[in-house]
Amino acid sequence: MAVATALLLLFAFSPASAAPQIHVWPKPVHVSWPRPAAAFLSPSFRIQSPYPRHRHLRRAVARYTRLVLTERHHPLVPRSPHPSASDPELRALALSVADLSPPLRHGVDESYRLSIPPAGASAIASLAAQTPWGAIRGLETFSQMVWGDPPAIPVGVNISDAPIFPHRGLLLDTSRNYYPVPDILRTIGAMAANKLNVFHWHITDSHSFPILLPSEPELALKGSYGRDMMYTPADVRRIVDFAMTRGVRVIPEFDAPGHAASWAEAYPGIVTCANEFWLPPGSDWADRFASEPGAGQLNPLNPETYRVVRNVIGDAARLFPEPFLHLGADEIAPGCWKADPAVRDFLSRGGTLDHLLETFVNATHAHAVALNRTVVYWEDVLLGATVKVSPVALPRETTILHIWTNGPNNTKRITEAGYRVIVSSAEFYYLDCGHGGFEGNDSRYDRQVGDDPAVGPFNYAGGNGGSWCAPFKTWQRVYDYDITYGLSEGEAALVLGGEVALWSEQADATVLDATVWPRASAMAEALWSGNREGGTTGRKRYGEATDRLQEWRHRMVGRGVGAEPIQPRWCALHPTMCNLVQ
């Protein structure tokens, strides 16, 4: 019985192997594997990298050497073909980088060519890249090709790969709720595994100011959630360095003049409507103090405002080597500025809210540019319905706009106006959508079935369940977004790329991994090699991507990232059986 059971156990759980396939996410642009075969890695496998003085490349080589020799990845469905023990083992991967000098900046060459010779032809694979950052992309690809215990790898493969879009990011809001540094590091590591290259750190907002700035320590000493919920300069250095070594740029955002209630803890005088309830009783939505709970905007008429903001920008430039600096400027609530007597006086004498914003933008934008920064603003600063600035205040050479509403329509408006754009359309890329609303004392949920026939049992809370951007964006929704939809060639050339965004009103470390992954992976592939069968041509390939993403999710979990499951495991074991249409 025991023997029979053992045999049953041995054979019962071997799902049929999948057809030969290279399992790399994002899918590389070109893969050639004419005669599928596999070989084992030698136990003494090494990455030969003749560049000991490039610190980041050196550390990447060490990291990936360790990974491929220790990961022992077991796919959901065994890969084929199996490695042949009689074939020679792969002994090394030889790196060659054409130019070590380019720093990690927007648009740096991330291409690479990976060549693993057929078994017997050579025991050494080669990875060639233009820059160290391309080499790091190639190393990640190589690591995903390794599988099993002992580790094996496809041989007779040639891959050439490069991203379609240079800007592929994740926004993380660490103001609404705090994220410990280890969680941020783990997220950046997962980004690198997905070839995402921009960590857009939305550090401050109305709810907390967690970063301890050397020239403005009181902003965090008084505005953070607590001494154990701050980011010190040492924390920032650690995050920036950890990211750079993985080819990830860190773009900090200091949202202003809106979304700035937290600044009032240290400087009550520079914030209007601070500590007001966000919806004045009996008022219209148009008169709100803020678009969500937590009201306070920087006062453009107070000179102290500029002293503080200049210090913040100065510290940002010192702490973050990245040339792009995000200064927010979204969602100005007219009511919040009008709550200030000096503002009302200004308006009564012919001034406008647009003037106020422009005054603020002119001063702060110039200061950032003087520090050699390119400033990124949210679309509102140019497209805002109630408060915006003239394009004159936003020089195209030093300004990038970041869209978040109205899909590609806003992308078109921005690029038609000649600006470069980053895309985070909520309709596709906002990861927090579809989770209801966080406001308390909300009677809209208190509808018993049958209460109001016009409001069905699934239509309460305004039909979107309390979430303005519902429904929840599935990975397929994220994947399918064409960020240059409807644009001319010239307009599309101004689209730098995109970012999925995790706003943290209802998120913190307990949900971080599962909320970001694998949905961010979906955007990662669409922006790296496209979402169509031929990359950018042919039919959309979300159907074919499903099983690959299940496998990739499984691998990320094995690597310590708590990505959410996209389907029952059964679906990966029965390809196409969980489709809507086969």
Next chain:
Amino acid sequence: MAVATALLLLFAFSPASAAPQIHVWPKPVHVSWPRPAAAFLSPSFRIQSPYPRHRHLRRAVARYTRLVLTERHHPLVPRSPHPSASDPELRALALSVADLSPPLRHGVDESYRLSIPPAGASAIASLAAQTPWGAIRGLETFSQMVWGDPPAIPVGVNISDAPIFPHRGLLLDTSRNYYPVPDILRTIGAMAANKLNVFHWHITDSHSFPILLPSEPELALKGSYGRDMMYTPADVRRIVDFAMTRGVRVIPEFDAPGHAASWAEAYPGIVTCANEFWLPPGSDWADRFASEPGAGQLNPLNPETYRVVRNVIGDAARLFPEPFLHLGADEIAPGCWKADPAVRDFLSRGGTLDHLLETFVNATHAHAVALNRTVVYWEDVLLGATVKVSPVALPRETTILHIWTNGPNNTKRITEAGYRVIVSSAEFYYLDCGHGGFEGNDSRYDRQVGDDPAVGPFNYAGGNGGSWCAPFKTWQRVYDYDITYGLSEGEAALVLGGEVALWSEQADATVLDATVWPRASAMAEALWSGNREGGTTGRKRYGEATDRLQEWRHRMVGRGVGAEPIQPRWCALHPTMCNLVQ
């Protein structure tokens, strides 16, 4: 500078203490604290329990003693009043239980009275309960009243408490995706902290059959996801015991005859339409093989079916001491049975699908009753639109119905027919809603903004984003459900209680804690002490519950349960400021 910074750090982060309040979730029915005061626990604090031979009570006492002395809970907002070091410490909690004999069953007395004398009056608090299970509820309450470092507790408090509904549960589906035993144990521990008392273990379904049954081992040997993704009898004993010691009943569910594709791995002959694609090409929804991917139903015309099912029921009765046994019987797809020649033959000779189901129910229900079980079925078995049985097949004394659609309307239909009911209405209690659909190759997400004006950018995928029961049920939505809405007193008396449900098509261990908590806590309070200011009378108290739930979520995280955040932390520090209306 260092001293100044230290002082700033000391004072900067002390939020104003909240008004005196007893922080226990669920809120106890009666709390009397006329002169708020607090005292420290003695370092040698003990729980005096003169019941060494009641194994579960003994272990609970040990567990709670350890908890109160080591937890060191720091609330988001410091509690008041602060304990006075000059007042005597609380030295002990004396337990008295009126009747040790009642087993953990439906309807067992869970009431308790907790009395902590004013400082100086006595150094010993007292906890009195009718049964050990009430004592365990009271111990949990006591543990939540302890806070700080060193631990302190309110004194001069009297609490009397008892649940409104005897059945307060969580359903966990471990078939669509597997959950390791430690994750199940952690979940049961969190349930006990919330005074939830039923773990409805939806063990099997179409996607996997993870439980290794002694008389039918091949069901799991062939139908589980793998040898490391099974539940052995030892695992089951461990889970049942761990739960019982916490006053949590484990009700197993073996869903049949639908949702049974996984049985076909061991017994292909007893499953109709096994391994068919769930939606036959070109067919109507009415002709589907299954309501979701994964098709296969037990064949009521095959005698082998009954041999296997009787073995399964027999093993269930041996492994699970709980008198309630859930036998599913939901979502019979006519098309799946009609795919079988013998069924078609039966139907052609005047038989009906109802006959088939009734044959199955009669045989299997009787077998369970013969083993002293009360059978729980999903509502479909009586209310199904296309396939159902006559009430004659479902004796009221031995049958309970479990509703999941149509809110209290279905509760009314069930109770009007004289049956006891458990409530899991999807409109309020399904935790998986609002997460899109899991089916692959789903073109409905591929709608660029502007593609189809009739389908707005937030209306794709049928308006619900792919999730049939969207939107996502926020904690307020869960909290506000009145499960006896519209019922007469007699009908309401048949409502045993409710269960929130985590269906696992898109869930496994990485999302378990955050998907269940704290939303299950919301139902826990509504079913224990109500969702109104006076418990069952007065206004709905979801407004007042918000800050309490933020604190309780924070505490659960501290206790190792990764509950999701319901708001920015800022909201707890600024009560009412994050309300929709103040």
